[in-house]
Amino acid sequence: MESEPFHRSTPNLRLVNYPSMSETWCEIPPDESPAGTCEYCGQPYPTQNRLILHKGVEHLQQLDADEQDAFTATYSDEEAELRTFRLKALGVLVLLYFGFLITYVIVT
């Protein structure tokens, strides 16, 4: 699967519309400090990569050229990891399929 860097207009997180907006939907563990906080919506993130991905997905229009480049790079890196993941998943599926096939042959 070719790596398409990103899409222009992705939907916002729809965490809104909860009746009690005063409630905190983010909890940072006491022994951790966030790697960064989104300057557009104030959401904290545990790693820099996740913050970059969040900004690219949710606030793409507001990013400057450098930030957009950072997003493209992080997105492509993730694509590579995803490819590895897909291979592993395919492996598990093949194992499952043949595992069950053989079991059925033996049992019935």
Added chain:
Amino acid sequence: MSSSPNTETKPDSPTEDRTTSTLIGRCVDRCTASIRGAFLLQFGLWLTAILLFTETVAAANGVALANASRDPLDIPQWLYISTGGATVGASALLATFVTDRVYIRSLHTWSLSRFTVENRWQTIGWIGRWCGVCLLVLAVYVGFTGPQLPNASLTVLLTFVGIRAVLPMVAYLGGNLWPAINPWRALVSKFPTGIRTYPEQVERWPAVAGLLLLVWVEVVFPVSTIPRVLSMVIIGYTAVTIVGAVLFGSDPWFTNADPLSVLFRFYGAVAPIQRDSEGISVKLPGSELTDSDLITDTSDVAFVVALVWELTYSGFITTQAGASTIEAFVGLLSYGGVQARAIIVYTVLLVSGYIVFFGAYWYAGTVTRRLTGTYLSARLIAFRFAPPLAAIAAGYHLAHYTGLAVSLGPALGMALSSPLSPPANPLTLSPPGWFNALSIAFVLVGHLLAIWTAHGTAYELFSSRLVAIRSQYPYILVMIGYTVISLWILSLPGALPPYLS
């Protein structure tokens, strides 16, 4: 820190729309191949499951109403159950191949021509609800005066075939009709309502308690066998509803506290036909479940889990294994009469099993949080992943009640055509053997829909695709657990719940 998640929306300019649509087009092309592969594999798995289990397993029927004898399995039980679990697991793995945010989003927001009914809604609702009132009055009257035979009584047939079996099916397969036919809403409209304000902090907890209470009444009292008892229960329900709605106002009561209305709202969320303030639209089944407005409180999560649990529970106690479990527990208790001990055992089983189901689900939210290292609270995660459980409940419901609806459907028709003097021996169909295989398919389809909507939700919650995938693992395990339990129940030979004659 208090971070109310981002609320801004970006106005899309026409050029961006074009860019988006070409991008969506490209994404669709890219994903179609993998989707097609995924569907082919899923189809293959289902077909294998259905072919293998044809005429081997029968559905659990509603409590004590009708009790089909279930044939033993042709293959070892462990293999049958693990195949079901593996089908759900494999589908979850297949879903992870779809990583395109725009494509997932486009599927979940796809909808067909909206048409408005708002100007006619009042009239439709008025006619529907007052027809409902006529049926309610007739059912209660016939329950007292008509024949005390469950299969011939309009009261029993209307309640169990109509409201317990068919109406939820209509709600999740088509659309939620309940608001348009709810007789209690019509009755309440004749009273002055809203003497006090509904206490907001109790949210939907009264509905959760009400649902569990209804299930308890269904199990403990002979409501499905003696029409007179059922009529009294209906009168009780009517009294509570009218008092509640008069006290707290019609809308707050039916939105928050009335178990039937809340039940139909959640089942209706699975349906392809949806009605909102703008009118009626047709969507892909389950796409409404990714909507963040559906679950806004812990009590909503509790209600959806209760939907899954009550079907598992009533399925379990109508099996031989369930009956012997209850007999064993009743034997352990030494005080009181057998009947009283049996009621205690049934109640404890209902409540403790529910707590286990709810706990398992809630714990999955905590595990997800740990697994992904996200700062989103476990509560929010649990809220957002709860709607797919409604799809699971719908699958269970279809599996458990299709046989009942088909076999007693004609009897309901006969009772409706002559409610005061129904035929004593109405036509009762016995569904063909392949119906049993259908119920397994229904359970699996419900789970697959749940897996797919949970996948969509994960992509809305997490910007990183790998994190979105990882966030689903605990829920997939919980769903495999639920599948295994319900397939196991479907494979057990049926029995009448003991001590409840």
